[in-house]
Amino acid sequence: MFDTKINAVKYGVTMLTNTMIQEFKRNLHGELIQPGDANYNEARQLYNGMIDKWPRLIARCADVTDVITAVNFGRENNLLIAIRGGGHNGPGLGSCDDGLVIDLSLMKEIEIDPQTRTVRVEPGSTQGEVDEATHAFGLAVPAGIVASTGIAGLTLGGGHGYLARKHGLTIDNLIEADVVLADGTLVTANETQHPDLFWALRGGGGNFGVVTSFVYRAHPVNTVYAGPIFWGIEDAREIMQWYREFLPQAPEELYTFFGLKTMPSVEPFPRELWGKKVCALISCYNGPAEDAAEALRPIHEDLPTPLLNGMAEMPFPTLQSLFDPLLPKGLQWYWKGDFIKELSDEAIEVHLEYAANTPSAKSLMHLYPIDGAVQRVGPNETAWNYRDATWSMVICGIDPDPAKAGELASWAKAYWEAVHPYSMGGAYLNFMMEEGQERIKATYGDNYERLVAVKTQYDPTNLFRVNQNIKPEA
Numbered sequence: 001m002f003d004t005k006i007n008a009v010k011y012g013v014t015m016l017t018n019t020m021i022q023e024f025k026r027n028l029h030g031e032l033i034q035p036g037d038a039n040y041n042e043a044r045q046l047y048n049g050m051i052d053k054w055p056r057l058i059a060r061c062a063d064v065t066d067v068i069t070a071v072n073f074g075r076e077n078n079l080l081i082a083i084r085g086g087g088h089n090g091p092g093l094g095s096c097d098d099g100l101v102i103d104l105s106l107m108k109e110i111e112i113d114p115q116t117r118t119v120r121v122e123p124g125s126t127q128g129e130v131d132e133a134t135h136a137f138g139l140a141v142p143a144g145i146v147a148s149t150g151i152a153g154l155t156l157g158g159g160h161g162y163l164a165r166k167h168g169l170t171i172d173n174l175i176e177a178d179v180v181l182a183d184g185t186l187v188t189a190n191e192t193q194h195p196d197l198f199w200a201l202r203g204g205g206g207n208f209g210v211v212t213s214f215v216y217r218a219h220p221v222n223t224v225y226a227g228p229i230f231w232g233i234e235d236a237r238e239i240m241q242w243y244r245e246f247l248p249q250a251p252e253e254l255y256t257f258f259g260l261k262t263m264p265s266v267e268p269f270p271r272e273l274w275g276k277k278v279c280a281l282i283s284c285y286n287g288p289a290e291d292a293a294e295a296l297r298p299i300h301e302d303l304p305t306p307l308l309n310g311m312a313e314m315p316f317p318t319l320q321s322l323f324d325p326l327l328p329k330g331l332q333w334y335w336k337g338d339f340i341k342e343l344s345d346e347a348i349e350v351h352l353e354y355a356a357n358t359p360s361a362k363s364l365m366h367l368y369p370i371d372g373a374v375q376r377v378g379p380n381e382t383a384w385n386y387r388d389a390t391w392s393m394v395i396c397g398i399d400p401d402p403a404k405a406g407e408l409a410s411w412a413k414a415y416w417e418a419v420h421p422y423s424m425g426g427a428y429l430n431f432m433m434e435e436g437q438e439r440i441k442a443t444y445g446d447n448y449e450r451l452v453a454v455k456t457q458y459d460p461t462n463l464f465r466v467n468q469n470i471k472p473e474a
């Protein structure tokens with residue numbers, strides 16, 4: 001049945017005639033989806049069920065030519081343009097109301113050169129698809145920790161995950177990107193061609209154009225020793241205090257992040273622990289098993305007996321998709337982040353207070369390490385400024401029930417307000433809702449002015465503004 005809300009969609013600034021739309025559609029090798037089409041509702045849905053946007057047109061591009069066609073059509077008709085990779089963005093910046101969504105989800109080619117250990121990836125690929133493809137060659141590209149995340153948005157925001165301490169952020173492994181600019185031209189950005197654009201793409205988000213391929217450096221990664229270890233929340237203070245000392249001297253092959261959570265009430269978690277408030281250290285050791293045992297020895301020797309030890313040897317893609325079943329598409333998400341240099345006793349008390357009052361079983365706080373190789377890149381070498389942080393913190397209110405949206409947001413905001421004074425000021429771009437210009441400036445620090453200059457050069461009319469927006473000079 002035709003959804004009445006679709007009728008309520010206001011159309012773009014320029015009146016689009018049916019002829020114009022049909023011609024646009026004919027020019028695409030992919031698909032053009034409109035309100036009223038059978039797959040419109042499925043196509044407009046985002047990963048975050050809290051965000052409900054109603055685009056005028058969704059251009060599912062099949063290739064670079066389609067992207068150029070879509071950018072030109074959007075610009076010539078004054079349409080608001082959103083760029084969608086994996087659709088995982090927290091505030092839903094992969095879509096827009098009334099405008100044109102350039103949906104890249106059909107563009108999934110991944111080419112691996114095992115000789116040079118480089119990987120060319122199209123922007124509709126998920127991180128899990130990249131992991132599966134590279135794993136066949138005993139390689140991996142440093143990225144995030146949930147397989148369904150889009151590689152494109154993750155990369156453009158920075159990208160941190162299990163390989164970051166040893167090999168850096170995703171952007172630290174980006175060698176080149178092909179980009180369709182606001183005027184519809186296609187350029188290659190790397191250290192020698194459009195170096196300013198290449199600098200800005202590494203952390204500056206979707207501000208500069210539509211990236212149609214990324215080339216990454218990959219690293220030898222095969223079977224890892226990895227997984228979570230859980231303790232009761234009553235041990236969380238001791239574990240956080242221990243963890244802040246342990247992390248800086250741990251070998252870089254070991255990545256251990258900290259979480260305040262609730263034990264999931266599903267198999268394979270033991271029934272007697274379901275719903276219990278817990279803290280966790282979730283680790284990945286990329287190296288020989290004997291070395292893993294040595295690196296993890298302090299966890300077993302110094303800390304109380306855990307409730308559950310889920311660490312095991314596993315192929316890297318298995319680790320990367322470990323949490324996916326707990327986080328299906330369509331949950332309600334509200335998240336807030338900050339960069340953290342030191343974890344003080346006072347900050348730990350705030351964390352414990354809010355962990356005791358989570359609004360739902362899925363709500364969580366994670367501290368992701370970004371030391372080691374991430375810190376060996378200078379703060380102005382890429383747009384990603386906070387190279388001296390130790391952790392990227394995220395607070396997430398998460399639940400399947402839309403009726404809980406307000407409660408999830410209130411908890412996350414109050415938690416963040418209370419703990420923010422112990423942070424460095426800015427947040428990881430990919431862990432922000434729409435929080436205003438001051439927050440974006442705080443995140444880029446003294447890289448902001450250069451980002452404005454690059455934006456002004458490459459997108460002077462701010463065609464690409466559905467993002468954590470860097471405004472061009474007037």
Ligand SMILES: Cc1cc2nc3c(=O)[nH]c(=O)nc-3n(C[C@H](O)[C@H](O)[C@H](O)COP(=O)(O)OP(=O)(O)OC[C@H]3O[C@@H](n4cnc5c(N)ncnc54)[C@H](O)[C@@H]3O)c2cc1C
Pocket residue numbers: 047083084085086087088089090092093094095104123143144145146149150151152153154155156157158159160161205206207209210211212327430431466467468
């Ligand atoms: C469950 C979950 C786990 C996560 N874990 C991690 C993690 O471990 N590490 C981490 O670093 N991040 C993580 N993230 C955050 C993630 O990096 C962001 O949500 C990111 O925006 C997802 O990218 P996407 O392509 O799926 O997003 P989309 O919603 O498709 O796009 C987001 C934005 O990226 C830009 N964009 C996307 N594709 C392009 C393109 N081809 N060209 C230009 N601009 C583009 C656009 O501005 C768009 O608004 C996680 C997110 C979720 C939901």
